[in-house]
Each structure stands twice: as structure tokens, then as C-alpha cells.
Amino acid sequence: MEEEINPRQSHNINDLFNQRKYLKVCAPMVRYSKLQFRTLVRQYGCDLCFTPMILADSFCKSSHARQNEFTTNADDGPLIVQFAANTVHEFVGAAYMVAPFCDGIDLNCGCPQRWAKQMGLGCAMLDDPEVISNIIKECRNTIPKQFSVSVKMRILNDDKKTVDLCRQFEHAGASFLSVHARTASQSTGDINRNVLKLIQESVRCPIVANGGLTSLNECDELALETGCKGVMVANSLLTNPMLFTGASKPTLNCVQKWINICYNSTVPMSSYSEVTEPKISSRPLNLNFHCFHHHLVFMLEKILPKYKRRVFNKLKEFDDVLAFLEAELLLKPQLYDVDTFRNSYNLTLDYKDTISVYTRLRDRNACNEAFVDESNEYNSEATDGSYFNKKLEQVNEDDVEEVYDWDSLYK
Numbered sequence: 099m100e101e102e103i104n105p106r107q108s109h110n111i112n113d114l115f116n117q118r119k120y121l122k123v124c125a126p127m128v129r130y131s132k133l134q135f136r137t138l139v140r141q142y143g144c145d146l147c148f149t150p151m152i153l154a155d156s157f158c159k160s161s162h163a164r165q166n167e168f169t170t171n172a173d174d175g176p177l178i179v180q181f182a183a184n185t186v187h188e189f190v191g192a193a194y195m196v197a198p199f200c201d202g203i204d205l206n207c208g209c210p211q212r213w214a215k216q217m218g219l220g221c222a223m224l225d226d227p228e229v230i231s232n233i234i235k236e237c238r239n240t241i242p243k244q245f246s247v248s249v250k251m252r253i254l255n256d257d258k259k260t261v262d263l264c265r266q267f268e269h270a271g272a273s274f275l276s277v278h279a280r281t282a283s284q285s286t287g288d289i290n291r292n293v294l295k296l297i298q299e300s301v302r303c304p305i306v307a308n309g310g311l312t313s314l315n316e317c318d319e320l321a322l323e324t325g326c327k328g329v330m331v332a333n334s335l336l337t338n339p340m341l342f343t344g345a346s347k348p349t350l351n352c353v354q355k356w357i358n359i360c361y362n363s364t365v366p367m368s369s370y371s372e373v374t375e376p377k378i379s380s381r382p383l384n385l386n387f388h389c390f391h392h393h394l395v396f397m398l399e400k401i402l403p404k405y406k407r408r409v410f411n412k413l414k415e416f417d418d419v420l421a422f423l424e425a426e427l428l429l430k431p432q433l434y435d436v437d438t439f440r441n442s443y444n445l446t447l448d449y450k451d452t453i454s455v456y457t458r459l460r461d462r463n464a465c466n467e468a469f470v471d472e473s474n475e476y477n478s479e480a481t482d483g484s485y486f487n488k489k490l491e492q493v494n495e496d497d498v499e500e501v502y503d504w505d506s507l508y509k
């Protein structure tokens with residue numbers, strides 16, 4: 099097959115909000131809201147996807163980070179790329195580079211992790227709203243209007259101060275705001291529904307409500323109760339990528355789609371016509387084992403009985419995972435038809451003409467850092483991660499085995 103890849107279609111995020119009663123949004127998730135997962139949830143009622151948070155400074159300085167942290171294809175839209183940054187030149191520089199390949203850019207002001215706070219990133223940004231406003235303004239001035247600029251934030255202890263912050267960001271030019279309605283010190287528990295309503299009543303831009311949603315019913319209720327123009331889900335989409343369709347758990351067809359998406363992302367275009375037996379090679383193109391396996395671990399949480407999950411969760415090789423899926427669930431990867439394959443093929447992202455905005459803004463801001471093609475190398479795949487390890491602990495706890503309804507799987 100010839101190396102002919104379809105161009106990406108752009109989407110207007112403002113129009114999108116106007117077209118739907120409320121938008122159903124896949125949250126930014128480090129390690130997890132990557133191209134393959136975005137492709138899956140879009141097939142199940144998700145209107146808008148966020149990439150995982152990317153560190154803007156690494157992205158601007160390191161070609162390796164650019165290659166690893168962001169991949170996309172012609173069908174990967176509507177798409178918002180999220181960056182963590184605390185300087186105008188890094189955020190706007192990174193935004194300008196990815197602008198041709200997405201529909202909007204988001205500033206992470208919600209991450210409560212210690213390392214982020216120590217670097218003055220994530221929720222620490224909310225201590226200095228002026229910087230956030232400057233970042234939004236400069237982004238608006240640098241990138242054409244249709245492109246959306248948004249902020250994902252947590253709430254403060256004081257509702258009025260939270261509303262004031264949102265007003266300030268809207269005034270600076272934010273297209274919409276995603277609000278995780280818990281404070282930085284609350285990791286679980288009830289969200290503050292009142293403040294979501296108050297914010298949406300106090301600003302004109304759309305508010306995307308986030309936190310603790312586990313079903314489509316809950317999304318409907320929250321949107322109705324608060325008037326918010328979008329709802330965003332993280333945790334519950336991992337275990338149930340079909341959540342936005344109203345399904346209470348993923349079907350085997352959903353797992354099949356996941357295997358197909360992952361498998362097809364490993365086939366070079368030049369080999370397409372030679373494929374005989376679909377199989378994932380041990381060092382595949384555009385897919386790492388963590389991404390493939392962790393999502394299956396999450397999805398199979400509601401599909402496989404615990405004693406089988408204990409075996410599955412410990413697998414470490416593509417071959418073993420594929421053998422397990424075939425033996426236990428009769429699932430095997432399938433090659434896409436030519437059109438689907440072309441649209442799903444990774445775009446080659448060329449940043450050489452757009453990196454100059456970063457260097458110009460950096461020099462204007464009189465930053466003295468040396469411009470080197472390396473930095474703060476951030477590798478979200480270096481370990482399994484604490485989120486995944488917690489899941490493993492849950493499944494390894496000794497308790498009574500559940501009774502399983504196998505018939506319902508095939509519905």
C-alpha cells in the first residue's frame with residue numbers, strides 16, 4: 099500500500115458545545131487517554147477527548163518528548179491537548195506546535211500531586227491566577243480564534259473565590275473551563291454540585307463538570323441539575339469505555355474493538371497487504387505493552403471472575419495476553435479494511451516550522467535557559483504507576499469469589 103495518509107479534519111469546539119444538550123468528555127489521564135483509548139471511547143458516544151497531561155517544557159525542548167508524548171491520526175478529533183506549564187513561553191510555544199494537529203489546548207491547573215506542586219504546576223497554579231490569565235491571553239493572541247483555549251481546575255474552599263477565578267479566566271479569553279468539583283486536598287468523596295451550578299450561572303463560557311461520575315444517568319442528572327454544558331469522566335471510563343452509551347459494563351465487542359485498535363496501530367503501511375495471521379510483534383510500532391495491557395485489566399474488571407483476573411493482570415508479554423484472550427474469550431486481533439486502516443494511521447508530526455514561536459517568546463521573556471534538545475525527560479511509562487498497582491492490590495485481596503453471568507457478556 100502506498101504511504102498516502104488522509105489529512106486531519108478540524109473541529110470547532112464552540113460549535114460543538116452549541117450542537118449538543120451537553121458534551122460528554124473523556125478526561126485527560128496520564129498514561130491512559132492516549133490515541134488508542136480516544137479512538138475506542140469515540141466509538142461509544144464520547145464527544146470530546148483530552149490527551150494526557152504533557153509537560154510543556156519537555157515538549158518544547160526535546161524532540162524525544164514530542165515523539166513519545168503526543169501521537170494522533172486523521173480521525174482523532176475533536177481533540178484537546180493538555181499541557182502543564184507555568185510560563186507563557188512554554189505553554190504558548192507548545193500550544194503553537196500542536197495547534198495544526200488538534201482543536202484546542204488546555205492548561206492543567208488541577209493536578210494535586212506533590213511533584214507537580216513542587217514544580218509550581220497543576221493546582222499550585224491557582225495560587226497565582228494572574229499567570230494563568232496571562233497564559234490564556236497570550237495563547238489567544240498567538241493562535242487563530244477558532245482554536246479553543248481552556249483551563250482544567252479544581253475548586254477552592256470558598257465558593258465565591260472559585261467563581262471569581264472562573265470569571266477571571268473567562269475574561270482573559272478562556273473558551274471553556276473544566277471544573278473538578280473537589281478541592282486539591284480531596285481525592286474522593288462527594289463533589290460540590292452547588293458550586294458547579296453557581297459557576298455556570300456566573301459565566302457565559304461553557305463549564306464542563308467533573309468528579310465521581312459512574313454512569314450515563316449520573317451524567318444526565320448532573321448536567322440537568324447544574325446547567326453545565328459538559329460532563330467529564332476519568333476513572334469510570336477506564337473500567338467502562340461504553341459508559342456514555344448508557345451501558346453499565348463493557349461488552350466483549352468493546353474488548354474486541356480495543357484489540358483491533360491496538361493491533362492495527364502496530365502494522366506499518368508497507369506491510370498491510372502482506373498480513374496473513376494478525377499478531378502483535380514483541381516490539382511493536384506505536385504501542386507499548388503497558389497501554390495495551392492496563393486498559394484490558396481495567397475493562398476486564400467487570401467481565402472476568404476474580405480468579406481469572408489474578409492470572410491475567412500478571413501477564414507481561416503481548417503473546418501471553420493474546421493467547422489468554424483467545425483461550426478465555428475467543429477474541430483475536432483483526433486487520434482493518436483499507437479505508438479504516440488509512441484513517442487510523444499515525445500522522446507524521448512535523449514541528450520544524452512552528453518551534454520558532456517558543457524560541458521567540460522565550461527570548462522576549464528574557465529567559466536565560468540554554469536551548470538544548472533535551473531536558474526534564476519525563477517518561478510516564480517507566481513504571482507500572484501507582485494507579486495500576488492499586489488496582490492490582492484490590493484484585494489480589496482475599497475475598498469471596500463472585501458468581502459470574504457469562505451469557506450477559508455476549509449481548
Ligand SMILES: Cc1cc2nc3c(=O)[nH]c(=O)nc-3n(C[C@H](O)[C@H](O)[C@H](O)COP(=O)(O)O)c2cc1C
Pocket residue numbers: 125126127128129130149150151180206207208209250278308309310311330331332333334485
Ligand atoms: C489515571 C489518571 C490519570 C489522570 N491524569 C490527569 C491528567 O493528565 N490531567 C488532569 O488534568 N487530570 C488527570 N486526572 C484527573 C482526572 O482528569 C479527573 O479530574 C479526576 O479523576 C476526577 O474524575 P473522575 O472522578 O471521573 O475520575 C487523572 C486521573 C486518573 C484516574
